[in-house]
Amino acid sequence: SQKIEQNSEALNIQEGKTATLTCNYTNYSPAYLQWYRQDPGRGPVFLLLIRENEKEKRKERLKVTFDTTLKQSLFHITASQPADSATYLCALAPADAGNMLTFGGGTRLMVKP
Amino acid sequence: DVKVTQSSRYLVKRTGEKVFLECVQDMDHENMFWYRQDPGLGLRLIYFSYDVKMKEKGDIPEGYSVSREKKERFSLILESASTNQTSMYLCASTLETGDNQPQHFGDGTRLSIL
Numbered sequence: 121s122q123k124i125e126q127n128s129e130a131l132n133i134q135e136g137k138t139a140t141l142t143c144n145y146t147n148y149s150p151a152y153l154q155w156y157r158q159d160p161g162r163g164p165v166f167l168l169l170i171r172e173n174e175k176e177k178r179k180e181r182l183k184v185t186f187d188t189t190l191k192q193s194l195f196h197i198t199a200s201q202p203a204d205s206a207t208y209l210c211a212l213a214p215a216d217a218g219n220m221l222t223f224g225g226g227t228r229l230m231v232k233p
Numbered sequence: 234d235v236k237v238t239q240s241s242r243y244l245v246k247r248t249g250e251k252v253f254l255e256c257v258q259d260m261d262h263e264n265m266f267w268y269r270q271d272p273g274l275g276l277r278l279i280y281f282s283y284d285v286k287m288k289e290k291g292d293i294p295e296g297y298s299v300s301r302e303k304k305e306r307f308s309l310i311l312e313s314a315s316t317n318q319t320s321m322y323l324c325a326s327t328l329e330t331g332d333n334q335p336q337h338f339g340d341g342t343r344l345s346i347l
Contacts, residue, residue, distance in 0.1 A: 128273065141245035161275070161322050161339030163237070164276075171333075211336075219264050219327040219334050225275035 122148045124224040126210060132230045133200055141195040141227045143210035148222075151215035152195050153186055158207045158226065167208075168195075200231045236260070239324050239339035247347055251313040254342050256324030263329035265307035266336065267291075267299060269320040276323065282307055283329065314346045 125144045131141050156164035170177045170186045170193070176191070177184045181206040185211050201209050207228045211221040240255035258265065264283050268276040268291075278291030279300040288299050296318060300308040308325075311318055321343050325336040 124275075129288075137307070140316060154335060161340070163325075163340045164334035164336075165338070169333060169335060208294075213333050219329070219336070220278070220281070223276040225273060 122146070122150070123224065124210065124212060125225040126208075126220060126227045128211065128227070129222055129224055130228040132232065135201060135231055137200055137227055139197040139200045139204065141208050141229065143193040143195070143224055145191050145212060147190075148191070148212060149214060150212035152163055152213045153184075154211045154213075154221065155182075155184055155193075155195050156209040156211065156223075158209060176179075194207050200229075201233050202231050205229055205231050237324055237326055237337050238341040239322075239342050241342050242340065243345075245345045245347060246311075246314050248315060250311075250314045252314045252346075254270055254309040254311075254344070255260070256307045256309070256339055257305050258326040258327070258337070259305065260328070260337075262294040262337075263299065263304075264325035265329045265344050266327075267307065267309045268296075268323045268325065269293070269318075270323055270341070271320050279309065284338065293295075301316075316346050318344065319346045320344060 123146045154169045155167045158164040181198045185194045205224040210224045210228040237258045266281040267279045271310045282301040298310045323341045324339045327334040
């Protein structure tokens with residue numbers, strides 16, 4: 121069956137370091153991969169979208185990579201700040217799914233000052 | 234900015250009650266979605282709608298129904314609430330295009346069934 125895995129344990133890092141979050145998938149051939157941020161008690165907020173023919177996408181301090189051979193996406197936050205503390209969700213969609221997404225369980229990031 | 238508004242942040246109901254969760258979006262989006270989010274299980278799609286009066290089942294539709302009478306409003310209905318439907322419910326919308334679009338979420342309704 122299709123499976124999307126994100127590290128369920130919280131990631132704790134020091135302010136200023138680069139945070140790297142992982143999204144692995146199996147039995148799936150996504151055409152698109154999206155990353156969302158979710159704060160406690162709030163809905164997810166879209167951050168970045170990357171397509172299967174793109175290796176890397178950047179937006180300010182954020183960088184996403186997409187390796188269809190490894191079936192993995194990495195999400196990096198450089199120069200992390202305490203305000204980056206949140207849960208980060210990856211979501212995948214096959215080419216024919218329109219706007220349907222399948223979400224991973226999310227990884228909680230804690231950035232300590 | 235797109236605004237997706239869910240009518241209640243917190244709701245407490247009793248087993249067997251019929252429960253309505255309302256969602257309104259203000260950007261003329263074609264697609265609307267209902268998810269539930271549970272610890273360790275992530276977001277799971279209950280139903281989605283791609284047009285007025287049109288609906289499709291998601292991954293976990295059992296025990297739920299939906300209504301979309303107007304483009305901006307998408308309602309989730311628990312026909313006879315049960316305790317295993319205690320969860321965070323999230324509504325989302327997207328603009329229909331040929332490409333994958335980001336989903337815009339409301340802030341959720343935390344529903345407790347006693």
